[in-house]
Amino acid sequence: MIIDIHGHVSAPPELYVYKANIMAHRGAHGRGKVSVSDDQLIEAVQKPIPTFGGISHLDHLDVAGIDVQLISPRPFHMMHSERPTKLVRWFTEETNNLIARQCEVLPDRFRPVAGLPQYPHENLDDAIAELERCVREMGFVGCVLNSDPTEGEGPQPPGLGDRYWYPLYEKLCELDVPALLHSAGCRSPRETYSLHFIVEETISIAHLMDSSVFNDFPDLKIVVSHGGGAIPYQIGRFQARRIRSQPDRERFEESLRRLYFDTCLYTKDAVESLLRTVGVDRCLFGSEKPGTASAKDPQTGRWMDDIRGLIEDIDWLTENDREAIFTRNAEQVYGLKSKK
Amino acid sequence: MIIDIHGHVSAPPELYVYKANIMAHRGAHGRGKVSVSDDQLIEAVQKPIPTFGGISHLDHLDVAGIDVQLISPRPFHMMHSERPTKLVRWFTEETNNLIARQCEVLPDRFRPVAGLPQYPHENLDDAIAELERCVREMGFVGCVLNSDPTEGEGPQPPGLGDRYWYPLYEKLCELDVPALLHSAGCRSPRETYSLHFIVEETISIAHLMDSSVFNDFPDLKIVVSHGGGAIPYQIGRFQARRIRSQPDRERFEESLRRLYFDTCLYTKDAVESLLRTVGVDRCLFGSEKPGTASAKDPQTGRWMDDIRGLIEDIDWLTENDREAIFTRNAEQVYGLKSKK
Numbered sequence: 001m002i003i004d005i006h007g008h009v010s011a012p013p014e015l016y017v018y019k020a021n022i023m024a025h026r027g028a029h030g031r032g033k034v035s036v037s038d039d040q041l042i043e044a045v046q047k048p049i050p051t052f053g054g055i056s057h058l059d060h061l062d063v064a065g066i067d068v069q070l071i072s073p074r075p076f077h078m079m080h081s082e083r084p085t086k087l088v089r090w091f092t093e094e095t096n097n098l099i100a101r102q103c104e105v106l107p108d109r110f111r112p113v114a115g116l117p118q119y120p121h122e123n124l125d126d127a128i129a130e131l132e133r134c135v136r137e138m139g140f141v142g143c144v145l146n147s148d149p150t151e152g153e154g155p156q157p158p159g160l161g162d163r164y165w166y167p168l169y170e171k172l173c174e175l176d177v178p179a180l181l182h183s184a185g186c187r188s189p190r191e192t193y194s195l196h197f198i199v200e201e202t203i204s205i206a207h208l209m210d211s212s213v214f215n216d217f218p219d220l221k222i223v224v225s226h227g228g229g230a231i232p233y234q235i236g237r238f239q240a241r242r243i244r245s246q247p248d249r250e251r252f253e254e255s256l257r258r259l260y261f262d263t264c265l266y267t268k269d270a271v272e273s274l275l276r277t278v279g280v281d282r283c284l285f286g287s288e289k290p291g292t293a294s295a296k297d298p299q300t301g302r303w304m305d306d307i308r309g310l311i312e313d314i315d316w317l318t319e320n321d322r323e324a325i326f327t328r329n330a331e332q333v334y335g336l337k338s339k340k
Numbered sequence: 341m342i343i344d345i346h347g348h349v350s351a352p353p354e355l356y357v358y359k360a361n362i363m364a365h366r367g368a369h370g371r372g373k374v375s376v377s378d379d380q381l382i383e384a385v386q387k388p389i390p391t392f393g394g395i396s397h398l399d400h401l402d403v404a405g406i407d408v409q410l411i412s413p414r415p416f417h418m419m420h421s422e423r424p425t426k427l428v429r430w431f432t433e434e435t436n437n438l439i440a441r442q443c444e445v446l447p448d449r450f451r452p453v454a455g456l457p458q459y460p461h462e463n464l465d466d467a468i469a470e471l472e473r474c475v476r477e478m479g480f481v482g483c484v485l486n487s488d489p490t491e492g493e494g495p496q497p498p499g500l501g502d503r504y505w506y507p508l509y510e511k512l513c514e515l516d517v518p519a520l521l522h523s524a525g526c527r528s529p530r531e532t533y534s535l536h537f538i539v540e541e542t543i544s545i546a547h548l549m550d551s552s553v554f555n556d557f558p559d560l561k562i563v564v565s566h567g568g569g570a571i572p573y574q575i576g577r578f579q580a581r582r583i584r585s586q587p588d589r590e591r592f593e594e595s596l597r598r599l600y601f602d603t604c605l606y607t608k609d610a611v612e613s614l615l616r617t618v619g620v621d622r623c624l625f626g627s628e629k630p631g632t633a634s635a636k637d638p639q640t641g642r643w644m645d646d647i648r649g650l651i652e653d654i655d656w657l658t659e660n661d662r663e664a665i666f667t668r669n670a671e672q673v674y675g676l677k678s679k680k
Contacts, residue, residue: 051584189499190496191499199539199570202535202570206532207531230574233570233572233605234566234567234569234610237605240632243644244635266577266580270575299591304579305580
């Protein structure tokens with residue numbers, strides 16, 4: 001069974017009509033809600049998506065041989081930096097509700113991962129409450145966590161090693177679910193949201209590695225999107241810093257193995273480098289399909305997000321390794337077997 | 341001959357006493373200047389540096405077999421975000437003057453690369469004037485360019501693809517010298533300056549690749565520090581974006597080859613990945629020695645910044661490849677032969 005831990009919801013248009021409306025009335029018309037039928041939820045993943053190569057969400061999964069996908073909100077839509085913050089909360093709750101229902105009507109293909117209502121300059125109370133609601137009441141198996149709810153505008157909250165985040169880490173441990181690090185939109189004119197993902201992952205890992213988070217929360221499960229930003233490629237810089245400044249601490253590469261990583265990298269070279277750097281046991285298959293790389297490469301005719309194919313092509317992986325990456329690690333980290 | 345294009349000056353303490361003083365009096369005592377003898381300039385590179393493994397700058401070059409090193413200001417000292425801006429200008433000029441003199445007294449070992457007085461919210465007139473002074477009057481062979489003179493505080497100037505930077509690009513082309521992309525300090529509590537280097541390189545490359553800079557300045561020579569931040573590892577994401585959004589434009593990996601890259605990565609895996617991704621002809625040997633990775637790895641006994649050793653260990657490189665990386669590419673990009 002191939003489990004893809006990094007998918008985002010393909011929602012009916014009603015969700016984005018709702019979003020556009022609350023952003024227009026800024027709350028003046030009240031909370032409202034998204035009303036869609038089960039058929040509309042199914043249609044949303046069955047209908048061809050022009051921007052993603054002209055095939056449907058389910059087609060994408062079938063083409064890649066993905067059996068089960070964990071789906072969370074589309075990050076670039078999450079609008080954590082919007083004001084008033086109740087708009088963020090409303091939209092996050094509606095998105096999570098819709099994800100829960102889509103997973104209910106297609107239980108063999110999807111499992112739900114929650115978005116959290118995060119705000120740039122407030123505490124994490126609403127995020128924690130929504131995480132608890134999603135996991136306890138709707139069977140969500142994890143959440144996404146945005147290290148930059150200012151969405152590129154700054155000043156950002158403290159880095160992920162800071163105690164600011166501890167109440168959320170406590171709740172994640174209590175509920176025994178992982179957080180997938182994944183930023184949302186980006187308002188900076190210098191960065192696309194897609195580039196900002198990479199930047200935030202890089203900053204987040206470095207800050208976590210310098211902190212005592214994994215001493216304070218040895219059971220905390222953090223999965224870093226997109227193969228860890230720049231860190232596996234730039235690891236020597238951080239190894240040297242650790243040796244120079246904290247020679248008695250565990251080596252940087254050991255600390256790095258306290259994290260998990262998805263395989264959302266789009267070249268074999270990069271996926272191999274990730275696997276070699278952090279170890280097969282810390283890597284979970286993730287494709288983000290359909291998403292940023294859902295286009296066929298005209299040179300090869302291959303889908304650029306055929307990450308399953310890239311992993312199949314790595315000749316030094318054993319069958320046991322592939323089973324860990326495609327299935328077992330996800331089952332363990334997300335507790336999928338026990339939660340079925 | 342082994343040429344290291346990424347070195348930073350080891351200056352006598354008088355330079356930093358000068359800096360501390362102007363930052364304390366904020367200009368009230370006037371410009372002043374740094375007075376050091378030739379002997380002091382030589383002593384600065386001959387005396388052991390405790391933070392860099394207890395050997396001297398020249399020892400570091402000798403241990404690595406580096407014949408000639410291009411030296412620029414220590415980036416984390418450049419203080420581009422300080423006010424009033426005249427402090428930045430004074431310190432930059434004094435640093436460049438000192439670099440010029442150190443290269444004069446040790447002409448076989450060092451060649452000068454200029455720092456530029458950049459300010460967060462002003463035009464580039466002072467930077468351009470200082471570049472011209474350094475190249476025309478003192479024989480500098482290039483400069484460093486900081487994409488974030490706010491030093492992590494933001495809002496940053498537009499990305500490097502913006503016309504804001506064009507007057508500087510014009511001057512670089514007119515003088516026929518390259519710019520080494522390298523940020524300076526970092527005021528963000530989330531990022532060390534060393535991490536900020538990586539982030540800024542990542543953002544800068546992505547912005548340049550989306551721009552028309554290399555159409556408008558086909559002769560512009562930009563060298564990206566530290567192997568290009570996250571981009572070579574994350575290249576698939578950008579390739580896919582190009583194919584999806586600009587299918588008629590040249591492929592992203594071709595655009596990337598309009599840049600040059602140094603080899604300041606501290607693992608063989610990363611250096612190999614860089615060479616495979618951008619091509620041997622776009623890579624210049626750089627070690628940043630002595631610098632961030634000047635520590636011996638207790639596991640191997642090897643200097644962590646022995647990048648020459650890493651390159652020697654890559655078995656698929658030909659002698660001609662190594663000669664290009666170690667010597668020929670630097671001679672061409674920096675015009676070293678013609679400027680001797």
